Amino acid sequence: MQLEDVTAEHESREELQFQAHNDRLTGMHNREWILRILEQDLEESRDSGLAVGVLFIDLDNFKLVNDSLGHVAGDEVLAVIADRIASAMLPHDRVGRFGGDEFVVVVPNASEPADVERVAVNITAALSTELSIHGHRIIPTVSMGIALSTGGSTAASLLRDTDSALFRAKKSGRARWQFFDDTMHSQAMDRLTIEDEIRISLTKGDFVVYYQPIVALLDRSTVGYEALVRWQHPVRGLLAPADFLPIAEESRLILGIDRFVLDQVCSVLAADPHGTTTISVNVSAVDLAHESWAETFTSTLRNHGVDPSRLIVEVTETAVLSLRPSTTGSLDAVRDLGVGLHVDDFGTGFSSISLLRDLPVTGLKLDASFVAGLGDDNRGVDALAAGLAGLVAHLDLTGVAEGIETETQAQTLLSQGWLHGQGYLFGKPAPWPGQKRPAR
Template structure:
């Protein structure tokens, strides 16, 4: 009867035209059946005896008016059109019920009609439907009371029954509204959840794929554009295996096997997938079998792009294992390769070799031309070393100017010599650094594996051999042997013990007198340090000064020597004739000269000892190699010290890279002739000529001359004849402790020198 209005407004949003017409067709089809049924009931006197045409008008009129209101509501949905639609439906039901004479007895029809409206238009329409149902039920009862509508039930029973029915309709409609409201809330939550999940999937940077059992892609998220360069529509229907790198395809076949279906989720796997531009992207994929879930019905793959992370990891790994300046392997990577080489050598009966390379005079480049130029030289050296290597060999930079090379598969030590020759040959051509050519050289130390040495021991032995090469002659190869090992151990033990020698009071100062040759009297002393070793006895400077220089211990030792020597010479001068004070000579090392605090140390030492440098005539002895090592720094430091009244002597003059320019450039007052030249006086004409030339040159430049190593009277006679100013040596006095130095018994020597008749030179 109300089927003409049976179409729901919810269906209008997603149904087809056939679905929209279905309620109308049903309504028109039911009306003839209802008319026939009412006609039969009328003949049996079960409904009010009204004319059949009345039933016809009511049924078809209700259907037509209901259809019109439904169409209007669909065309212009609003609260007014909704009220009109419900009112037409309720009125149609009311007229149909009350024309039969049964009135409120079958008022349950209102409930069915109300449930239909709630289901179609939402839970909020229950109030509208219930309201109009009660109103129309009241109008029907009013029609019975006024005799307009027939009633098969007598009054007042029919009115009481109507009241009960009205209450029942309201209750049923309210319950329908509550149930529908709960359903709507659940559906809203489900839609929100689905929308949230859809948004997360579509906007996630992780790619989500769904495949069937054949591996065909049935769903792809929007992340496919960023990861693969392809839209989801382009991927659907393709085989997932076609996207995977051929070397990684095996894992996909395993994950798509039947074993996957008994797992909730698979472990993350890393693989490569093809981008639309032809490149390969690293991804991390998690595969889950959801074939048994109807909502998915597929195998789900979640893939995350690892390309950038892999690139960063590779860069960090390279930085951790390579030198930033040259790009060569660093110590960590070299030792790892060396350990592998030792393991292979044990299996293949081959000899690995480690070569330690240190550039000679690299500090000259760094200090003279700047660190940028020094870095340029290191890069050039690294490039040349790479070019000399055989396939499988390794060159690494350990830091500074130290390079270490690994040679594998050597059969003999001679083959190692051949390789070393190739390494030295790459330094034959000058390097172009800072726009200038620089002739570099290197000292090499090599250690051969014997199957018993560890990687650390091989590097240690090669390092020790390199230091021995530097000590013997720079720019050469030294192969590690037992002597090198013993020397390395001795050097290590010496350095360890020397670090505490000063604090333990084991250092001693010996003094060797310096005599003036004209009058034969002592005019000064040279302070020479000795080490009273607890087990090795008294050690001369040759046994530990080089170690002190390399380790930096020479700086505190040198400061102590200067301080103790100043104190001792002041004590001697306090008991001597003030007109003839003793002069003090102290050796100065290259490491001390490079110290920025040297000038302050000398000044504080002199002030602390209460000494006037001018009266003390403090002379610091420097070597030619020292000033040549860093001329700029040397000139600066020596100038500052000269301003304090300190004098300087060139020690071992004639044995190094002698240069007249340096004698003029630096504030030198004294030249000391080295003992090998003095030893040949009276024996070798060449030595006599050299010493004589040095004396004449020094005097021409206004310098004084000290002859070292005078051991015979013949040497003394020749020196006096040449006009040498001063002399020192075993003939005149050995280096002794201060209490054993004889500075007062020089009268006999003076008498001897006055009576001597020197030969003509």
């Protein structure tokens, strides 16, 4: 009996030890183990004079598998991918699941980049065979970021380098690997600096909202505004969204920016409670995917006492397509309040029409690229713009043409059936009258 107790205790201890260092789904080592062993390898590399190579591996388009086939199928895919990656390793290589659809391979004692690239080649070959999941054929591919340690590398800095390289690999088209280089290091440091500055500016109130008018093309009367954020940078001056929003989205700092813009817009509307002017606010994919977005949006309107019908949410096609089907219900909830829903940059993607079918859309904005090409002997652009105007009319939606800069463009759009327009011809983004800008 005592022997059985000791055996059970030993097995229980081993199970706890396994769970502490291994991933349940794949059986691979987990994030904590990878970080610990990477620090050990780095310490040993300082004595040997060799480098440690790290590959950060991300499964391409895994979200599509989860959304279309379900999470059970997704787990099956991850388990197969893990087995195939493990089969490509040499005995001294370390591999683990870092989280989600991300894996990390550590190659100790790498004497040159080719030692690590060899692993990337083997992984690519191991994954190249199609697999069948629930009757569906899938040919998995991965993107990889690769980095070699230097004398001052830590586990955190080396993984950060591989993440930068992975981002470049995905941006270059996926299904490839990318080595980290000095240019990426400089870009990574710049990005970290901007992230820190955004955090500080959010607490100090350095962001400001500008408003661009939306007009009726027939008589040029203002029918609404679009709220556009600007950053009053303490050193670089007033920055346009393109200078900081991509980094804000990647770092999820966009959540704070979106909430700031909504709060400012609600303050403007609350100051004129009997007005009829509407204001559009852009909502990022990161914010839409947040589980509390609809609740936060609603409570902000309620706290300011704003009529929901005076607000319009603008979402891009890309933002909506990145959502899980279950999270699109938040748009339905906000729409049920009376808030408008416009699809921005309409016509630039492959699923624009389906969005009008699947979402409670009240309007769309013709992308500026269509407007810029009007009248340039481009019959295709003219025909598409006119066709979309007809679609807007038949679906009883509000249509706004963006990026109008010339009178010719405005007249052409009006003749095609577009009733509303926005662009420098009618007014540039500017602070709301009486709005205070951050003092510098």
